[in-house]
Each structure stands twice: as C-alpha cells, then as structure tokens.
Amino acid sequence: MSNLVSKEIRLKARPVGMPKASDFELASKPVVQPGAGDVLVRNIWMSVDPYMRGRMMDRESYVPPFQIGEALQGGALGQVVESKSDKLKVGDFVQSMWGWREYETNKAETFQKIDPSLGPLQAYLGALGMPGMTAYAGLIKVGELKDGNTVFVSAASGAVGQIVCQLAKAHGCYVVGSAGSDDKCAWLLKQGVDKVINYKTCGDLNAAVGAAFPKGIDVYFDNVGGSHLEAAINHMKPFGRLALCGMIEQYNDTAPRPGPSNLIMAVGKSLKLQGFIVSNHLDILPAFYQEMGALIKAGKMKWQETIEDGIENAPKAFLNLFTGGNTGKMLVKIGPDKAV
C-alpha cells in the first residue's frame, strides 16, 4: 500500500467569530507505513462536534488547541487495513480520535476495538459513543435525576439532546425540549417528549418555558447557554440542578457576553449549576453501556443523524452545527462500510 494517499482537513486559520469555509483546507499526504506496534486504519465515519470550536482557539483549555497547518482531530470509526501489533488485527473495527483524515498510521493503543454487532457502526459516534455518554453523565450524575422529575432540555434534537430526552422519558420524567424548527419539534414529540418549544417562533422564550413548567423544573440540561439558561433559572424549582454541557449560543462570540442576569436566584432557590466534561466521568461507562444497550435493544432509543459524504465536506458539516443545518448527530462518511 505504499502508494496510498490520505486526504485530510487542516486548520488554515483560527476562526474569528463564526467559522467559515476558508478557515479550513483540504490537503493530501502519502500514507505512512506502520512500524512495529503500529496499525494502519482506514476511516469510515468521522464526527463533527461543537466542542471542536473551542480547540480552534489558541487558549488554555481541557484539551490542547489545534495547530494551524495540521490535520484536525476528532472522533472517528474505521477498520484496520494493516497491523504490526498483536493488539489489533486486519479487519478489526476501531474507534479513535484520528478523525478529519482518510487514513491514520499510529500506535495500536490509540485505537479502541469495538463490537460492530451492537448497532450500526456510526452509533459509536452517537448513542453508544461520546454524545450518549455525555447525555448519561450529565442527566444521571451531574443532574442527579430522580424518576418522575421535570426535565428541560435545550438543543433537544441535537446529538446529545435527543438522547437526554429519551433517557429522561425512560426514567418516567416529564420532559420538555426546545429546538429550532417545527420538523425537529415533531420528531421529538414522536419520541414521547411531552412538550416542545420552537425557540425561533415561540416569541417570549421565558414565558414559553414558564407555561411548559407550571410547577417548575427539577433538572435543566443546558446545551446552549444564553437566553435558555436565563429562562431555566427563572423557572427552576428549589434544589433544582442545572447540568451545563455546552453553550453553543456563544461559542462564536468575539466579545464576552453577559451571563444570566438572574443568577442571584441560585441562592434563594438553592440551585446547583454544574459544568462537566464527559471524559471526567468515565466511571459511568459500565452503567452507561448496560442502560443504553438495553434501551437500544428495546427500541426505546432512536436517533436522527445528518450525513455529509466525503472528507472534503467535513468543514461544511462542522459549519452546519452552528446554523442549525443538522438534525441530530452530524456525521461525515469518509469511506465504504467495509474497508478490507
């Protein structure tokens, strides 16, 4: 395979405000032959996620920033096509953080073997992967969910939100989701979500949240920050928990945006606002695989995905995250389902 060429997407410029196509560039380079302990993997699927926006900035954070001129990274699923390691063999399906490229040659330890019989392969980038674990950790652990709680979910039809909604329903909760289109709202209702708010057409968001929760909110799963967070704080019950998962509404801000003006209510209502990153909650993995696996098997966990075809369309897929151009998990199909 010495003549193989791998196409990849590199960061060309650090985005200022909303990222644009010209911040990325498509490039090619020869595939590196695996050395001792290495495997060569051909990617089949890759993920684009909102958190990647943060890594495009040159700042200290929980993950190091992407470097200009280098291939981006992110969740990917592929198949081993050459192996110089006894840990993985040709044909094994693996997940890794070597997304944004067609091929990767690296130590076998940087790939994790997966069982393709549990569900469609790309579920490992969704319900069975990072978005699923994020939903689970945020709702059950950070949100301290109790059966029968009232739950508010923003970006409810997104990769994480759609799983949060169904997990909460599986726990007998009253669930209200907000989303940015009537189609997304209709899909949520079909999955059993009790009420939906189209935040683009509802008018006064705070009033809409109040109307949907006459008795208040026990758990708010925050994917967007901003006005959603402020509305949630207004309507939280005493001792409510707010799981802060992401604030996509302000990822592209170029100047600081004022926080919720009603944070003072956290004192009187004894609210807990807690940010979290899924990688710090890997102790949940056994419970997560058990519960999520059972829900998928029972047909109680559905998901939507939006697929872009070809590595060259990965930047477009990423940009769609910030314009509501995706429904559910945003994926890029890089290669055929079977690489060997």
Place this chain on the structure above:
Amino acid sequence: MSNLVSKEIRLKARPVGMPKASDFELASKPVVQPGAGDVLVRNIWMSVDPYMRGRMMDRESYVPPFQIGEALQGGALGQVVESKSDKLKVGDFVQSMWGWREYETNKAETFQKIDPSLGPLQAYLGALGMPGMTAYAGLIKVGELKDGNTVFVSAASGAVGQIVCQLAKAHGCYVVGSAGSDDKCAWLLKQGVDKVINYKTCGDLNAAVGAAFPKGIDVYFDNVGGSHLEAAINHMKPFGRLALCGMIEQYNDTAPRPGPSNLIMAVGKSLKLQGFIVSNHLDILPAFYQEMGALIKAGKMKWQETIEDGIENAPKAFLNLFTGGNTGKMLVKIGPDKAV
C-alpha cells in the same frame, strides 16, 4: 407588667434601590400579657442581616415578605420575664426570630433556650448562630472543603466571611479574603488569613485575584456576586466549587444586572456553582456545634462586631450593611444583659 410598652421598628415603605431611613418607622405598643403556653421575652440583642433586604420586597421567596406597617422580624436574643408555659421559665435565655422589638409575647415554641455559658450571649447571633452555621454549611458541605485547599472569600471581614476565613485556616487551607478597607484587611491578616485584597483600592480586581492564586482557587465562598464572582470564575481550578451565599453587591439593584460573562468556563473547568440557604442544612448542626465550640474554646475563632445602641438605631445598623459601615457582625443592643 400590664403597663409595659414595647418599642418596635416597622416597615413604612418598600425600599426602592438602596434602603433609606424613611423606609422605617419607630412605633410603640402595649406589651401583650402572656396566655396559656405563652412566654413574655425581653430582647437584649438583635441582629441585622443582608438577607432582610430581600424580605422587604413583595415577591415570592424562601421566606415570606415583610408587611408594610408591621414590625420587622429577625434573629434576637432575650430573656424570659414572664412564663405561662412549662417549656421555659423566668430567667431563661432564648433566641428567636422576634427581633426589631423590645418585647415579644408568643408561644414558648417560637423561642429556643440557649446556654449562656458557651460564650458571650451575642455569639448566638454570630459564630454560634446563623452566620456561623452559614459559614460552616457553605464551606464544608456546599464547598466540599478538603484540607489544604485554596480558598477565596469575599466580604471576608463580614459576619459570615470572618468565620469562613478562620474555619478554612483551621482546615490547613491557603486563604485569601477581600474586604473594603485597610483596617478590615489588617484584622484578617492578624487572624492568619494568608493574603488580603482591598477591593476598593486594588485596581483591577481580576488581576489581584489572579496574583493571589497563582495555582488557582479550589473553593470560592461568594458573599457579594458581581465582579468578585466573575474574577473567581476566571481563576477557579478545574473541579472548583463556588458556594453562593449572597450577592450583596446587587441586593439594591432596581434593574437586573448582567451575570458573569465567563460562566461558560464552568463547562470546560467542570465547576460547581451552588446556592444555599442555611436553614436547608440543619443536618450539620451537631458537627457545627462540636467544631465551632472547640475552635472558640481554643481561641482559634475570633470575631469583630459593630454595635448600635437602642432599638431606635436598628434601621441605621441595617443601612450600614450596604455601605460597608460595619466591621464583622452588625448587632443592635436593645436592653441590659440581664432582663430580670
């Protein structure tokens, strides 16, 4: 005692913005004779506390609002002068929420007997009372304090803050306190606080907090909100805890004030911001009395208090809370130490 008259302070008008003397009125009424099960108590000390500002507004909260034309309420210490109850006898020292008045006749159950040998009587309105319990619940339970943590305390020389600082020092922590005068700062240093910030003269508060915490903050005990909260969020360590006790900086705002513009950092740093009210944490009482009692006995818990004399000066004492006119616990001496 049928001719006794009790002076009391009534709410005359709901304050708009900063409260003023004319929002209060001094009035007198005849002392009510105790009926069966009642006691008549003469107050010796009363407390003024920032939380009372909230009760002066007509809004739903965790305590009902004060009513116009009626005596205010709040923590008080007194002595039983007549008893028609077998629960309390003449001469017993008691604490109650019947402050802002010289005498109160009410059910014996609305008073709690205290042991005057544990410390000066007014300590039951300070280190051994609500402020002490607030400090303890916020720091140990909500703040999940671990020995050796780095701790930032705002309003550090206030009734609660001064106790938080010394509690944290007793747990081997590195403690930085902010206060609004050099005298207050000097007192804190004398009690063993490691560094102090005079927020009125330090210039850039955020830079001052950063300089005081080169390795970041584990626990922030927030008494003021606003710019202090924002600075703390900037410098919290990953997994830091922010105990939200009060936001006195904005109690008198007439319009909502934007919240911290950096709340998004709570996600990346996995921060927990938790509001609390001491009355929801009464499970700490046994541990609190044990630890606080031992610290007082060992001379490791000092406090400052500012005393106004006479019920007629209670409004002035209250107003001082918002102008920094008090140092430590603000108290009003209503009557002689021994009422009978």
